[in-house]
Amino acid sequence: MILKKLVLIDGNSIAYRAFFALPLLNNDKGVYTNAVYGFTTMLMKIIEEDKPTHMLVAFDAGKTTFRHKTFSEYKGGRQKTPPELSEQFPLVRELLDAFQIKRFEAENYEADDIIGTFAKEAAGEEWQVKIYTGDKDLLQLVSDNVTVSLTKKGISQVEEYTPAFLHEKYGLEPKQIIDMKGLMGDSSDNIPGVPGVGEKTALKLLKEFGTIEKVLDSIEQISGKKMKERLEENKEQAMMSKDLATIFLEVPLDMDLNDLGFGEYESKDVVQFFKELEFKSLLEKFAPDEQMDEVQEKVEDLQFEILTDIKKEQLSSPAALIVEVLDEHYHQSEIIGIALVNETGRYYLSPETALQSEVFKAWLKDETKKKWIFDAKRAVVLFGWQGVELTGVEFDLLMASYLLDPSHSSHDMDDIVQRKNGGYVQSDEVVYGKGAKRKAPEEEVLAEHLVRKAQATFDLKEPLENELKENEQFELFYDLELPLSLVLGQMELTGVKVDKAQLVQMGEDLEERLSKLEQDIHELAGQSFNINSPKQLGEILFEKLELPPIKKTKTGYSTSADVLEKLAGKHEIIDHILHYRQLGKLNSTYIEGLLKVIKEDSSKIHTRFNQALTQTGRLSSTDPNLQNIPIRLEEGRKIRKAFIASEKGWKIIAADYSQIELRVLAHISGDEKLKEAFQEDMDVHTKTAMDVFHVKEDEVTSTMRRSAKAVNFGIVYGISDYGLSQSLNITRKEAAEFIERYFQSYPKVKQYMDEIVEEARESGYVATLLHRRRYLPELTSRNFNLRSFAERTAMNTPIQGTAADIIKKAMVDMGNELEGGNWKARLLLQVHDELIFEVPDEEVNDFLKVITDVMENAVELDVPLKVDAEIGESWYDAK
DNA sequence: GCAGGCACGC
DNA sequence: GACGTACGTGCCTGCT
Numbered sequence: 001m002i003l004k005k006l007v008l009i010d011g012n013s014i015a016y017r018a019f020f021a022l023p024l025l026n027n028d029k030g031v032y033t034n035a036v037y038g039f040t041t042m043l044m045k046i047i048e049e050d051k052p053t054h055m056l057v058a059f060d061a062g063k064t065t066f067r068h069k070t071f072s073e074y075k076g077g078r079q080k081t082p083p084e085l086s087e088q089f090p091l092v093r094e095l096l097d098a099f100q101i102k103r104f105e106a107e108n109y110e111a112d113d114i115i116g117t118f119a120k121e122a123a124g125e126e127w128q129v130k131i132y133t134g135d136k137d138l139l140q141l142v143s144d145n146v147t148v149s150l151t152k153k154g155i156s157q158v159e160e161y162t163p164a165f166l167h168e169k170y171g172l173e174p175k176q177i178i179d180m181k182g183l184m185g186d187s188s189d190n191i192p193g194v195p196g197v198g199e200k201t202a203l204k205l206l207k208e209f210g211t212i213e214k215v216l217d218s219i220e221q222i223s224g225k226k227m228k229e230r231l232e233e234n235k236e237q238a239m240m241s242k243d244l245a246t247i248f249l250e251v252p253l254d255m256d257l258n259d260l261g262f263g264e265y266e267s268k269d270v271v272q273f274f275k276e277l278e279f280k281s282l283l284e285k286f287a288p289d290e291q292m293d294e295v296q297e298k299v300e301d302l303q304f305e306i307l308t309d310i311k312k313e314q315l316s317s318p319a320a321l322i323v324e325v326l327d328e329h330y331h332q333s334e335i336i337g338i339a340l341v342n343e344t345g346r347y348y349l350s351p352e353t354a355l356q357s358e359v360f361k362a363w364l365k366d367e368t369k370k371k372w373i374f375d376a377k378r379a380v381v382l383f384g385w386q387g388v389e390l391t392g393v394e395f396d397l398l399m400a401s402y403l404l405d406p407s408h409s410s411h412d413m414d415d416i417v418q419r420k421n422g423g424y425v426q427s428d429e430v431v432y433g434k435g436a437k438r439k440a441p442e443e444e445v446l447a448e449h450l451v452r453k454a455q456a457t458f459d460l461k462e463p464l465e466n467e468l469k470e471n472e473q474f475e476l477f478y479d480l481e482l483p484l485s486l487v488l489g490q491m492e493l494t495g496v497k498v499d500k501a502q503l504v505q506m507g508e509d510l511e512e513r514l515s516k517l518e519q520d521i522h523e524l525a526g527q528s529f530n531i532n533s534p535k536q537l538g539e540i541l542f543e544k545l546e547l548p549p550i551k552k553t554k555t556g557y558s559t560s561a562d563v564l565e566k567l568a569g570k571h572e573i574i575d576h577i578l579h580y581r582q583l584g585k586l587n588s589t590y591i592e593g594l595l596k597v598i599k600e601d602s603s604k605i606h607t608r609f610n611q612a613l614t615q616t617g618r619l620s621s622t623d624p625n626l627q628n629i630p631i632r633l634e635e636g637r638k639i640r641k642a643f644i645a646s647e648k649g650w651k652i653i654a655a656d657y658s659q660i661e662l663r664v665l666a667h668i669s670g671d672e673k674l675k676e677a678f679q680e681d682m683d684v685h686t687k688t689a690m691d692v693f694h695v696k697e698d699e700v701t702s703t704m705r706r707s708a709k710a711v712n713f714g715i716v717y718g719i720s721d722y723g724l725s726q727s728l729n730i731t732r733k734e735a736a737e738f739i740e741r742y743f744q745s746y747p748k749v750k751q752y753m754d755e756i757v758e759e760a761r762e763s764g765y766v767a768t769l770l771h772r773r774r775y776l777p778e779l780t781s782r783n784f785n786l787r788s789f790a791e792r793t794a795m796n797t798p799i800q801g802t803a804a805d806i807i808k809k810a811m812v813d814m815g816n817e818l819e820g821g822n823w824k825a826r827l828l829l830q831v832h833d834e835l836i837f838e839v840p841d842e843e844v845n846d847f848l849k850v851i852t853d854v855m856e857n858a859v860e861l862d863v864p865l866k867v868d869a870e871i872g873e874s875w876y877d878a879k
Numbered sequence: 880g881c882a883g884g885c886a887c888g889c
Numbered sequence: 890g891a892c893g894t895a896c897g898t899g900c901c902t903g904c905t
Contacts, residue, residue, distance in 0.1 A: 630887065889895100
């Protein structure tokens with residue numbers, strides 16, 4: 001027997017689910033696409049996994065159906081379909097047409113009825129029917145050859161109901177779903193049911209009597225006076241509800257099953273559709289080759305020369321310059337090729353040709369020759385390792401893209417170029433491969449790829465600069481971030497010296513203590529196990545030792561520090577585990593991790609700062625991350641002893657801004673009391689405690705100060721009442737009250753918070769002092785969580801982002817000072833509110849004044865900025 | 880090679 | 890009431 005597989009999809013239901021499950025994506029034309037996107041992913045999954053031979057998508061038509069005749073309030077009180085969703089329905093239809101999937105809607109009937117009718121048609125043994133929907137009503141159609149897959153969470157997770165599974169889950173036969181609804185009603189369809197009967201009662205009644213009719217015939221036998229009354233009074237309503245919930249199986253159809261065949265479609269139609277909607281990832285999945293073909297076609301059009309000798313005339317200004325490496329860890333990695341585009345032509349240079357050419361090197365160093373680059377910092381570092389200086393950077397495509405909208409998940413060249421319509425550039429992954437297989441292609445291919453990149457950089461300079469100007473971000477770009485790239489590049493090249501022997505010594509010490517702790521823990525547990533495995537640890541603690549599991553994770557028991565701390569008094573093993581974790585972290589991440597990246601010949605570490613990543617404007621640091629070296633606990637803080645000056649007779653200076661975020665908040669909110677704290681140079685947490693608890697300075701207890709500090713922390717980082725409750729170990733309600741009291745004490749802060757959210761909702765973004773932007777489309781989301789998160793982000797980003805602006809400005813100013821002031825001192829690191837320098841002894845005193853002065857005057861606020869600068873032999877001592 | 884759990888800094 | 894709650898990086902385990 002030939003098995004035919006029919007898939008029936010409830011179009012409205014799935015589109016709704018997708019719409020609410022996904023954030024409100026839109027493409028460059030401003031068209032919302034999240035529902036279509038979700039629908040498409042689900043459709044592709046169905047096609048791939050179910051391999052249907054026949055397929056149909058049913059839609060609801062019009063506003064009224066035959067059910068409205070029975071009950072005019074049917075589906076009353078429903079929220080109007082959001083326009084952002086309605087406008088996507090035509091796109092869903094286009095999608096189905098592209099796949100040549102039949103769709104059907106019928107006046108007076110709902111999608112359910114159409115699906116039911118077709119499912120009934122396909123009752124013969126040769127048919128296997130699978131229904132996709134988010135609507136539990138359809139479960140009534142489940143039978144031996146019909147399954148119903150309900151969307152569970154999001155859109156891609158479904159649960160497939162067979163008669164057996166339905167029985168297991170609810171103890172019901174498919175037909176009883178209708179009785180169920182008749183009894184309990186359905187608020188979303190405005191079906192009344194019997195008031196006072198919910199899921200539990202309905203299930204109980206049906207288990208006993210089978211159907212609504214039998215329940216109503218046997219009211220006498222039902223326990224509970226109230227329940228009897230209710231059933232008696234609502235007999236008719238119950239029967240009507242059952243009627244409404246019953247799927248109609250006789251919808252007049254003008255097509256039959258044979259018309260629903262699926263499989264013959266033109267993939268170019270689908271590709272076309274995906275392209276229009278900018279479904280890049282789906283496109284790659286659907287037709288990976290298609291994309292490459294097209295790109296290569298365009299690349300062929302481009303004429304360029306491979307130079308073996310560079311003439312001065314070819315180095316006109318301005319020029320787009322691409323310097324390529326394969327390794328994302330670009331320190332000391334080999335340049336694989338260089339491309340140049342300017343008004344004289346398009347050129348590719350092998351690294352040898354370029355680096356051996358004095359003409360080229362002189363051009364790089366010449367500040368009057370303007371360079372347009374992608375990732376200027378990387379270029380500075382790459383040439384820097386070759387002993388070649390790069391100046392005159394006038395444009396950085398990466399930085400421009402980041403400043404215009406930091407939220408894009410990728411600022412890879414090919415993505416930016418596509419987003420900004422700058423022609424076609426292949427993705428590096430396609431050209432070089434990925435992972436272990438990543439390698440340089442033959443020269444001709446590489447040259448083409450790099451020249452395309454240079455051309456795109458050249459072409460995009462003007463339009464992106466214009467966009468920056470429209471956003472009032474050109475100064476941010478040109479006067480702050482671009483010069484900062486060069487400062488950061490220099491910092492990365494300089495590196496920071498590390499006392500390797502000291503780290504090794506600390507590591508040996510740690511190893512010894514760890515193995516002792518491990519023994520103790522195994523002994524206390526009565527068996528040996530891997531303490532580093534949360535899974536095994538959880539089994540020991542919560543099963544073998546029967547400690548109370550306080551929190552669960554997706555996969556099992558939580559063993560995080562806050563859980564363990566709550567268990568501390570209950571078993572001796574807990575303290576040992578906490579200690580083991582602490583030392584283990586130090587050893588693996590900081591001792592072993594740092595030792596791995598020390599450069600052999602110089603004993604230095606060269607981190608990379610990512611200047612185009614965070615949503616707030618902060619920097620990040622990788623390979624290694626030097627922005628999270630321990631400080632809180634003395635044990636870890638000792639790691640900092642290994643960070644020393646690179647030359648004899650030099651010192652480390654660490655200069656940090658005191659409470660910079662709260663000062664920024666005082667400035668932008670204009671709150672008098674908060675400003676007072678800083679104008680009088682008070683301890684801000686004590687001041688907050690005084691204001692919030694209405695006490696005098698000497699009446700502030702340590703608990704009060706601790707609470708005030710946590711609230712200040714929450715304000716700065718935009719945490720929720722839930723977050724505050726976690727950090728203070730209090731209830732959510734108490735945390736909310738705290739926040740309320742804080743706002744009463746600082747009314748202008750409250751006013752700022754309200755206004756910034758409102759402004760952001762209207763404009764779509766928030767901005768910092770120096771016009772850095774963050775777009776927050778989710779402020780208008782109907783999803784409470786997404787919206788709340790966006791609101792806290794709106795309040796917090798101008799604070800944290802302005803602080804980031806300020807220290808960046810200070811870094812640029814310090815960069816100029818170091819360049820022009822005849823100093824030997826060097827800037828080494830930035831840790832968000834702190835700058836680390838190495839300074840020769842003879843400069844220390846003067847330089848300390850300069851640092852403080854430059855940092856405190858980086859910008860002018862309504863409150864003073866305060867910097868604490870300390871000197872020491874190591875980073876540890878500079879405290 | 881990837882996801883999840885955990886922990887470090889600001 | 891709301892299924893997840895500052896960000897970013899990196900280590901380890903345990904699975905594919």
